Amino acid sequence: MEARRKQMGDACGAADRGAPESDRMMSFGVMRRLVAMIAKPSLCARRDTACAFGLELTNVALGASAPVLLKLSVDALTNGTAPFDRLILFICGFVIAWTGTNATTALKAVFTLRIIDKLARRIVLDATRSQLPALARRRGGDSARLLGIMERLTFSLQIVIDGLLWRAAPLAAQTFVSLAVVAALVPPRYVGIMTIVLAAYFLAARQGAAQFQEAARNANATAAAQSQTVGDILRNARRVVFNGNLHAELDLIGEQIAARRSANERVSRLIAGTASLQSAVLVAGMSILLVLGASDVSAGRLTIGDFALLQAYAFRLASPLGSFAYIIRQAGVSLVNIAEALDLRGDKDGKPSPSPPCPTSPAGRAEIELDSVSFRYGDDWVLRGASARIAPGAFVVLVGPNGSGKSTLAQIMAGLVEPLEGAVSINGLPMHEIDPDARCRLVLYTPQAIGLFNRTLSENALYPPTLTSEAELTRLLAEWRFYESGRPIDLELPIGEHGARLSGGQMQKLELARLAGIRAPIVILDETTSALDQASEERAVRTMRQQFRGCTTLILITHRIATAREADLVLFLENGRLEAGAHESLTGECPAYRRFCGMES
Numbered sequence: 001m002e003a004r005r006k007q008m009g010d011a012c013g014a015a016d017r018g019a020p021e022s023d024r025m026m027s028f029g030v031m032r033r034l035v036a037m038i039a040k041p042s043l044c045a046r047r048d049t050a051c052a053f054g055l056e057l058t059n060v061a062l063g064a065s066a067p068v069l070l071k072l073s074v075d076a077l078t079n080g081t082a083p084f085d086r087l088i089l090f091i092c093g094f095v096i097a098w099t100g101t102n103a104t105t106a107l108k109a110v111f112t113l114r115i116i117d118k119l120a121r122r123i124v125l126d127a128t129r130s131q132l133p134a135l136a137r138r139r140g141g142d143s144a145r146l147l148g149i150m151e152r153l154t155f156s157l158q159i160v161i162d163g164l165l166w167r168a169a170p171l172a173a174q175t176f177v178s179l180a181v182v183a184a185l186v187p188p189r190y191v192g193i194m195t196i197v198l199a200a201y202f203l204a205a206r207q208g209a210a211q212f213q214e215a216a217r218n219a220n221a222t223a224a225a226q227s228q229t230v231g232d233i234l235r236n237a238r239r240v241v242f243n244g245n246l247h248a249e250l251d252l253i254g255e256q257i258a259a260r261r262s263a264n265e266r267v268s269r270l271i272a273g274t275a276s277l278q279s280a281v282l283v284a285g286m287s288i289l290l291v292l293g294a295s296d297v298s299a300g301r302l303t304i305g306d307f308a309l310l311q312a313y314a315f316r317l318a319s320p321l322g323s324f325a326y327i328i329r330q331a332g333v334s335l336v337n338i339a340e341a342l343d344l345r346g347d348k349d350g351k352p353s354p355s356p357p358c359p360t361s362p363a364g365r366a367e368i369e370l371d372s373v374s375f376r377y378g379d380d381w382v383l384r385g386a387s388a389r390i391a392p393g394a395f396v397v398l399v400g401p402n403g404s405g406k407s408t409l410a411q412i413m414a415g416l417v418e419p420l421e422g423a424v425s426i427n428g429l430p431m432h433e434i435d436p437d438a439r440c441r442l443v444l445y446t447p448q449a450i451g452l453f454n455r456t457l458s459e460n461a462l463y464p465p466t467l468t469s470e471a472e473l474t475r476l477l478a479e480w481r482f483y484e485s486g487r488p489i490d491l492e493l494p495i496g497e498h499g500a501r502l503s504g505g506q507m508q509k510l511e512l513a514r515l516a517g518i519r520a521p522i523v524i525l526d527e528t529t530s531a532l533d534q535a536s537e538e539r540a541v542r543t544m545r546q547q548f549r550g551c552t553t554l555i556l557i558t559h560r561i562a563t564a565r566e567a568d569l570v571l572f573l574e575n576g577r578l579e580a581g582a583h584e585s586l587t588g589e590c591p592a593y594r595r596f597c598g599m600e601s
């Protein structure tokens with residue numbers, strides 16, 4: 001448990017340290033990438049953007065004209081000279097401009113949400129497409145982190161696009177227009193005061209933001225660590241409960257929540273400090289502005305309408321600037337989240353390279369050659385100079401003690417792991433020259449942990465690229481005694497998370513029925529028969545060999561010597577050395593194999 005805590009701590013630390021760009025560059029970089037994505041025709045968001053932009057322009061125009069209409073109404077009322085119908089026009093115009101922004105804001109939200117949905121869909125699909133292969137190879141892939149980022153993505157986009165991109169630009173436009181109108185209608189010193197107040201406000205924001213980004217990244221990392229821990233514990237509910245570790249795991253979750261809360265509190269404290277400073281700037285600035293305005297009205301230098309105009313602009317700007325602090329708080333965390341999601345997309349803009357050649361068609365026969373293949377993890381050599389030739393359509397059994405490197409060798413043969421020395425060739429073509437997509441059509445590798453979907457029995461057993469039909473599936477499962485009682489097989493049965501409603505043997509029978517319908521040149525089963533009894537394994541292997549009709553090479557990793565006796569070729573691995581031959585010849589020539597088979601002590 002201590003080691004787990006350290007691991008989680010390291011995960012947070014790594015996230016903290018892993019900031020390649022400076023914070024401000026990161027924020028601009030993320031917004032620039034989002035804007036570039038929105039502008040791309042392939043996202044189909046240009047029309048929504050144009051509508052949202054048009055509505056926002058209307059919003060700015062309405063917001064800027066309301067104080068002017070108020071001033072005109074007040075001046076007309078106080079002068080008493082304007083015609084009544086013009087007065088009504090000013091008053092109605094003011095009311096419409098002041099309240100009309102609600103409708104345009106609501107309408108704009110409709111288009112904004114559409115853009116956000118399209119962006120989120122694109123980022124999630126790209127990130128999943130880019131990350132799934134890494135997850136499949138279990139190298140650098142972290143599904144919990146990926147899931148956490150995806151789950152927070154829509155909310156993060158909403159904050160950044162709706163709150164920051166959409167609100168910052170209109171606010172800037174509104175501020176600019178307001179200053180211009182004030183400059184045109186009242187003495188210049190009022191523009192001077194408003195400019196100084198706004199500059200002080202943004203200096204305070206900038207000061208706060210410098211510390212804030214780092215705190216936001218830390219808050220994000222603690223959130224990711226928490227969802228990783230909770231997800232891991234939920235996925236391993238049986239392991240936790242059956243070992244009586246419920247309370248210990250709850251403590252761990254509690255610690256993660258506490259770490260998250262303290263990171264969030266730091267963010268809130270920084271925001272509160274910045275917001276208070278900003279409020280003080282606004283209070284002081286607006287007070288000076290309005291007191292000066294009131295004294296100018298008393299002295300006859302300003303009309304009451306001018307004063308109303310100043311007051312309306314002051315409040316019109318102060319209110320969104322006040323709520324901007326909240327948006328900046330959320331946006332900091334959200335920008336980090338979006339940056340992580342965008343990085344997961346990989347090199348999306350790279351041009352696809354032309355497909356290298358494939359040595360056979362998916363239905364063709366393939367000869368595999370291992371030429372002095374060596375591999376190590378860290379300093380531990382798992383394979384040293386392994387050589388063998390496997391004829392097309394052969395039935396091969398790969399055996400060896402636990403940890404001898406069978407799965408590693410199988411993954412090297414499937415092109416999932418690159419050998420450090422030597423080469424694997426298929427029909428004479430080196431594996432590294434074969435396109436990774438073509439490799440999985442050539443060699444289908446089934447890992448030790450099968451990994452079933454929480455879907456129905458038939459959806460799992462007929463998962464592509466199998467050609468097994470429903471009728472064939474029912475026949476095979478009945479023949480392999482899927483239910484010992486012989487009860488009918490319900491293909492629509494939901495099998496639960498990780499096949500929780502099935503026995504270990506049933507899960508493997510389901511997968512084997514699927515694999516029997518595969519028409520790839522090479523199929524590698526990594527202990528896919530380990531949970532079957534001897535008779536079931538024999539039946540399943542016999543059926544598969546019949547189905548493969550000598551075209552598909554079947555390589556089975558197993559610990560059963562009886563199965564090795566039936567093989568055309570046995571590959572025996574021990575201490576990094578590979579011996580290849582028929583069972584009889586290996587028992588005659590290889591003492592280590594004889595010992596492994598229990599023929600000598």
Ligand SMILES: Nc1ncnc2c1ncn2[C@@H]1O[C@H](COP(=O)(O)OP(=O)(O)OP(=O)(O)O)[C@@H](O)[C@H]1O
Binds near residue numbers: 377382403406409
């Ligand atoms: N990704 C990895 N990183 C580091 N070491 C690894 C990795 N995968 C496997 N190993 C190590 O390589 C050795 C061979 O592992 P491998 O899974 O290939 O053996 P195996 O013969 O299939 O074992 P078993 O019969 O128990 O399934 C083991 O010592 C294992 O700990």
